[in-house]
Amino acid sequence: IRFQPIGGVSERVLLGQRVLIKTRDGKVVRGVIGSKPPHIMKPEELKQVPEIKDMYIDVGASSKEEVERLGVGVGCVAVFERDLAFLGGSDVVTGKAIDDRVGVATMIEGFKAVDGNEVDVYAVATVQEEVGLKGARVAAYSITPDVAVALDVTIASDVAGVPEQEWVTQLGKGPAIKVVDGRAATGLIAHPAVRDKLIEVARQYGIPHQVEVAPGGTTDASIIALNKEGVPAATISIPSRYIHSPVEVVSLVDVVNAAKLTALFSSKITSEWVTSLARRVLK
Structure with missing residues (x-):
């Protein structure tokens, strides 16, 4: 066949x-x-x-x-045909389609922990990201968000044969907060205020994290950022080895910390902060 x-x-x-x-x-x-x-x-x-x-x-x-x-x-x-399995009796697991089932798992766990939020929070599991960001495009058009954070995997290139200076992220060092992605930054350039707020929340609550510059690939945040008159967007990434293979590898500790960061960011932002993003004036 x-x-x-x-x-x-x-x-x-x-x-x-x-x-x-x-x-x-x-x-x-x-x-x-x-x-x-x-x-x-x-x-x-x-x-x-x-x-x-x-x-x-x-x-x-x-x-x-x-x-x-x-x-x-x-x-x-x-x-x-692959099952999810632990590696070496640790918190590291391997399986198929972790990109981006792990993003959905992170979203669900984070959404359950959102508490005392001042702004409305929408959790959206999109389809067809890999073939044109299609689900995110129509979801963003329907919801018309004021701010967006995508949850996806990113390249954990801390493997044999890759020089340390080329490591995008490392497994087990925490979720990554994206600066840019795509070749020559043709994907997402994260909104600086949203990116910095994510870093601020991670530092405030002691969540281990990494800052990510990805030389290739992108996420739903790229198309959400272009919705209607524009949406301030960023990404929380879960480091993953061997992306787009049947044996993708992630650390469950990174997943748990990504869910914590998602929940705390969603709970702590205020309507005043959200409004301020739309009122920024360039001099």
């Missing part, structure tokens, strides 16, 4: 993965991603990462008709 990616999936992590295909009638069909066996590849082919067009999903069928009898057809969606 030939397939196409939805969102940013690297060919490097696909080969040999087990997948689950959901049929239109709700059944699940198991398959594996394969390609030309290395034993019959030419020497130059062995040095290259196979392209998606050269891969396929093998469901154990011997004909197109057999595949169709399983209920698999054009448009069925396949996902990685």
Whole structure:
């Protein structure tokens, strides 16, 4: 079965993965991603990462008709078959689609802890972020927020082979408060007042945190910032290793601290502070 990616999936992590295909009638069909066996590849082919067009999903069928009898057809969606698991008996976990299920988990836990808030707080779990920030675009248009904070993962590049000066964030050192993201800052440039308020709250309540400049990628905050006449926006990021792979890795301590920061920021900002953002005058 030939397939196409939805969102940013690297060919490097696909080969040999087990997948689950959901049929239109709700059944699940198991398959594996394969390609030309290395034993019959030419020497130059062995040095290259196979392209998606050269891969396929093998469901154990011997004909197109057999595949169709399983209920698999054009448009069925396949996902990685992976369970969430702890690594080394620590607070570190690995699994698929942590980007951005962990953002939803952070939002839920943070929202439950919001208390005594002076301003209205909306919790929104968006769809299709990876394919054009589409859910955030329509949600922001509907809500018309005065301030926005996106919750997403960011690059934890503290791994072998990456010089320390190129580490965007580190695992276990706390959530990251974003300054900019995207190549050459083409994603979000966080609103300085919102960014600084997040840092202020983190320092006031002793929440370990990092300040992040991401050289690539972006989040829903980029499109929310452009809603209507503009929205002051920022991002709280959870450091994650191996983003866009079936084995993404995060620290649950970072997740807990991200939820705390989300809750405290939402609880402590005032309507006066929010109003002041719209009234800033450039001289």
